[in-house]
Amino acid sequence: MAPSSHRRSRRPQRRSGRRVPVVALVAVAAVALLVSLVVAFRPGGGGDDGARTVEPAAGAGLSGTPTASQAASASASPSPAPSSSKSPRASGSPNPTGKPTASATPSSRPAAGSAARPASGTAPSAGRISPGTAYTGVATAYDIGDGDGSCSYGPTSDVMTAAMNTADYETSKACGAYVSVRAASGASVTVRITNECPAPCAVGQIDLSQQAFAKLAPLVTGRIPITWSLLSPATSDTVSIRYKTGSTQYWCGIQAIGHRNPLARLEVRTSAGWTRLARTGYNYFLSEQGAGCGGPIRLTDIYGEQHTVEGIAVRANVVQPTGVQFARH
Known part of the structure; x- marks a missing residue:
């Protein structure tokens, strides 16, 4: 009988051993339920429902569709594409900046590369070169020979002529234009555009006849900074x-x-x-x-x-x- 009594004495212990984990689980579940109730009824608590904003840490990037203000601030104007040259004739070296500055008056110029702005109410069909607008660039000089050039006007005895850089030449739109060119010294000269100056002539650059350049500076100077603008001169000629x-x-x-x-x-x-x-x-x-x-x-x-x-x-x-x-x- 002793062995049988010994086995019975162990069964209650095994039953009590199973009872302890159940009680612990019930207790844990009760605590979790209590915590959930507290959180649910806490002010500002509850689920996100997709409405709560997540703020990134400092320096962190945001992903997803930008807001209207973000889209506006992210937009930028494309840089103008460089123009190409068509003729091998040119003199002088390119302008270091390669970009003219245009403005309504010489004293208030927008940033380099700005588009030309015509004077209010004038020149509705103007191209890159607009009246009432001052441009900056450099002047160089070349031997005009008999005066003929890309504009195909033919030989001429008029030596107050010039070649316009390819961008401002604008497929011959500049042909025949009268331009006033002024040096930093204050000296100025009026020339008629009869030719095109391809690369290395830069945007804003004018290649003057040697005679015209000499009115601004000695020929040995080679190149000088200038401002220039379009003119509508007095003339007795007809078209x-x-x-x-x-x-x-x-x-x-x-x-x-x-x-x-x-x-x-x-x-x-x-x-x-x-x-x-x-x-x-x-x-x-x-x-x-x-x-x-x-x-x-x-x-x-x-x-x-x-x-x-x-x-x-x-x-x-x-x-x-x-x-x-x-x-x-």
């Missing part, structure tokens, strides 16, 4: 028209010469009405299908003034006067 060599009623190139203000566009009258012709880098407006060749021509300057001329026959390489001129500004 002339020239058809390009090889022009016929089936294909023609048309050029305007002697205009006081830069020319914005040239149109010919066709069966469909006035048709604007494309301008080339050598300063002719082309009608490659012959439309309008020999018919009425309408000229518009950068201020929007228009003149219509008629009776200009297709006579290749002959300068024909029109008797009209744009107003002075």
Whole structure:
């Protein structure tokens, strides 16, 4: 009987051993429930429900869609692409900055690389070069030879001419423009743009005839800082028209010469009405299908003034006067 009594005495101990963990679990569950109730009824407590903002630590980045203010502050204006050169002729070394400064007056210029701003209410068709705007750059000098250049005006005895850098030349939009160039010394000269100065000429740079440069500084100086601006000068000349060599009623190139203000566009009258012709880098407006060749021509300057001329026959390489001129500004 002793062995049997011994086994019975162990069973109560084993039962009490199972009872202890159950009690502990119940106690833990009760404490957890109590803590949950306290947290739930605490002010500001409860679940996030996706509405609570998480603030990052200092220096930490935020991910996700930016707010409107963040999107606005993150936006930036793209840098202008550099312009390309088309002609191998150039003199002088490039401007260290390579960027002009444009402003309504020389005394208040925006940051370099700013777009030109035309004077209020003027020059609605102006390109990069606008009236009432001062530009900065450098002046260099070159031998103009017989005076001919990229604008295809032909030889001339006028030595007060210059070549405009490719960007401001703007596919011959600068051709025929009168520009006042001023040096830091206060000396100034007025030149007419007849040529293009490709790289290494930089934006804002003007390559003057040697005669024009000499009015600002000794030729041995090589290059000088300048400011320059567009002019609408007094002139007794009138506008002339020239058809390009090889022009016929089936294909023609048309050029305007002697205009006081830069020319914005040239149109010919066709069966469909006035048709604007494309301008080339050598300063002719082309009608490659012959439309309008020999018919009425309408000229518009950068201020929007228009003149219509008629009776200009297709006579290749002959300068024909029109008797009209744009107003002075």
